[in-house]
Amino acid sequence: MITLSTESFFFIAVMALAPIALRNNSKYRRYIFLIINLAVFLVSMTSVSMLIVGALWILAPYFLAGVFAGDDRRKYRWILFTVMVAVFAYLARYEALFNTLHIPLVFGWRLLGLSYFLFRQIDFIMQYEYLKEEGVAITLTDYLNYILSFYTLLAGPILRYRDFILDMERQVDPLTKEDILTGLNRAVNGYIKVYAFSGIAGYLAKSWFDGLGNHSGVLTTAGAFFLFAFFNGWYIYFNFSGYCDIVISFAQLSGLTVKENFNRPYLARSVTEFWNRHHISLSEWIRDYIYSPLFKAFLSGPFSKNPQAGQYLALFLTFTVAGIWHGTDINYLVYGLFQGLGIVVATAFKAYRKKHFSKEKNKAWEKNHVATWAGRCITWSYICLTFSFVGYDVVGLLR
Amino acid sequence: MDTKERLQEVFRDVFDDDEIELTDETTADDIDAWDSLTHVQLIVAVEKEFSLKFSTVEVMRLKNVGEFIALIDRKLS
Numbered sequence: 335m336i337t338l339s340t341e342s343f344f345f346i347a348v349m350a351l352a353p354i355a356l357r358n359n360s361k362y363r364r365y366i367f368l369i370i371n372l373a374v375f376l377v378s379m380t381s382v383s384m385l386i387v388g389a390l391w392i393l394a395p396y397f398l399a400g401v402f403a404g405d406d407r408r409k410y411r412w413i414l415f416t417v418m419v420a421v422f423a424y425l426a427r428y429e430a431l432f433n434t435l436h437i438p439l440v441f442g443w444r445l446l447g448l449s450y451f452l453f454r455q456i457d458f459i460m461q462y463e464y465l466k467e468e469g470v471a472i473t474l475t476d477y478l479n480y481i482l483s484f485y486t487l488l489a490g491p492i493l494r495y496r497d498f499i500l501d502m503e504r505q506v507d508p509l510t511k512e513d514i515l516t517g518l519n520r521a522v523n524g525y526i527k528v529y530a531f532s533g534i535a536g537y538l539a540k541s542w543f544d545g546l547g548n549h550s551g552v553l554t555t556a557g558a559f560f561l562f563a564f565f566n567g568w569y570i571y572f573n574f575s576g577y578c579d580i581v582i583s584f585a586q587l588s589g590l591t592v593k594e595n596f597n598r599p600y601l602a603r604s605v606t607e608f609w610n611r612h613h614i615s616l617s618e619w620i621r622d623y624i625y626s627p628l629f630k631a632f633l634s635g636p637f638s639k640n641p642q643a644g645q646y647l648a649l650f651l652t653f654t655v656a657g658i659w660h661g662t663d664i665n666y667l668v669y670g671l672f673q674g675l676g677i678v679v680a681t682a683f684k685a686y687r688k689k690h691f692s693k694e695k696n697k698a699w700e701k702n703h704v705a706t707w708a709g710r711c712i713t714w715s716y717i718c719l720t721f722s723f724v725g726y727d728v729v730g731l732l733r
Numbered sequence: 734m735d736t737k738e739r740l741q742e743v744f745r746d747v748f749d750d751d752e753i754e755l756t757d758e759t760t761a762d763d764i765d766a767w768d769s770l771t772h773v774q775l776i777v778a779v780e781k782e783f784s785l786k787f788s789t790v791e792v793m794r795l796k797n798v799g800e801f802i803a804l805i806d807r808k809l810s
Contacts, residue, residue: 408788460790626773627789633777645770685770693765 339488340528340580348374348484349521349584356588357509364502368475371482378446388445391421395455396477399462408463415456422452428662446487449659453492453619454481460623461495470499485585489577491595491615506589513587520583527576532569539565543726559722560715566726567718571600574613600717603709605676606684608717616656625652642685649681650674660724669723676716736802736809743782747775757799783809 339345348370355366379385395418402411423431426448427439445451458477465472480498542562549555575596585592599612609617629648637644657670687696699705722728734742741755748766761767767775776792779785779801785808795801 464790464794621769622793623789625769626792629773630777630789633773634780638777641770641774645773681770 340525340577344377349580352484352584353509353587353589356590357506358589359505364475364479367479367483367502371479371484371487374484374487375446375482380443383441384443384445387425387441391425391445392451392478392481394418395459396474399459402459403463403466411459414459418452418455422448426662430662430664447489450486450490450492451481453490453616454495456623457492457619458495465496465499468496470496471503476502483590485581485588485590485592488581489574490613491578491581491593492619493593493615497591497593501591504589504591509587509589517583517587521580524576524579524583527572527579529576532572532576535565535568535572539563539569546731560719562726563718563722566724567600567714567721570721570724571596571612600714601710602713603706604680604684604713605673605716606680608713609673609677612717620652620656624655625649628652646678646681649677653677663727663729665723665727665729668729669720672720672723676720736805737798739782740779740798740802740805743778744775747771747778755798757797757802759798760796779805785809 632644
């Protein structure tokens, strides 16, 4: 078993050698990609049970997508999704849930990139009929490449099946000196972000968090907590966006496109805008597969007379679910609740401005520097404070 | 009324703007009030007007009004 992380020799070797095998238009390209993907997946396995369960988990949607397709069977797809989410929760070890249900968690391991598998699998099942209709290639090789692509195996970004296949089929130009320099420049920047900036910010965040108990006054404790949250916010940004820079640039060297996942998120003026700039592929996924169907169901049913309230509830529930997805303990639930609250407040404020301000006044507001920077400071502070629940037991601390 | 005219009436009603003139190329960028709230309201209103149901993916894949009209016509036939 080899630990797959961006600093491991194995990861760097695969990333460096892959362009030689993949930067071509050979008809064998997808098979070469599959061999590399399977090899990376196999070496990350810690036991035979993990391999068997992992293989079943990965393959099942490929064979079941067609079973749940068609006008008469599509309506039963919720059964498949319920089972998939339940298996995911079990494999991801949501201890509080399974302890309550008195179901023992028998597997002592977690499958690498498990939650990202789920996102990709749901996209595949949801799109299946339309992919067939459109003539997009659906073979086991393509499916496995999509699910196991070593570029996005660790932590996304979340690609869509259709985009992935069309990208694989795209003609690629030979690698030039400029491609190599541009790619390596971005990859090195990514490594600096992850191991220098994020490393320092992470160290400082942990130091301030560990020292929280040493303060006696409320104000000094609050100040120390804010400093912890501030450094933790930068840790998360540099770590995740640096990782994305690394995989995006290495994929480009192989002639593959991995979607941009960050767009200067800490310059967002509202929590809504933040989620359009941070972990963009996740935001788009939850918009398409959770928020929109949920809000539509609300509008067609209980909230037909009050769409605004329906939207707030749909947003709140969507981000709460997204929070729970991020991790298995109560801190992630609180994180999700705060994200939901932030989004609802930002959406309500926008709706208020739209209702009470003229178009011209709203446009002037958008361009106002004071409002812009006030919005950025408030959003950034709120996000840092809510991010403090990610990776730290803040709920335990507050108890 | 053809599909485009009926759809235009729904748009005018949802976005509360009687001056909306739809073309095949119209997108969310062309209508100020077209945001995440009104988008879903629009889909539900169109479903009611044409007595149709759209799936999540059908809606997700629409790129402009022309594709929306084509989808409605396909479903009606």
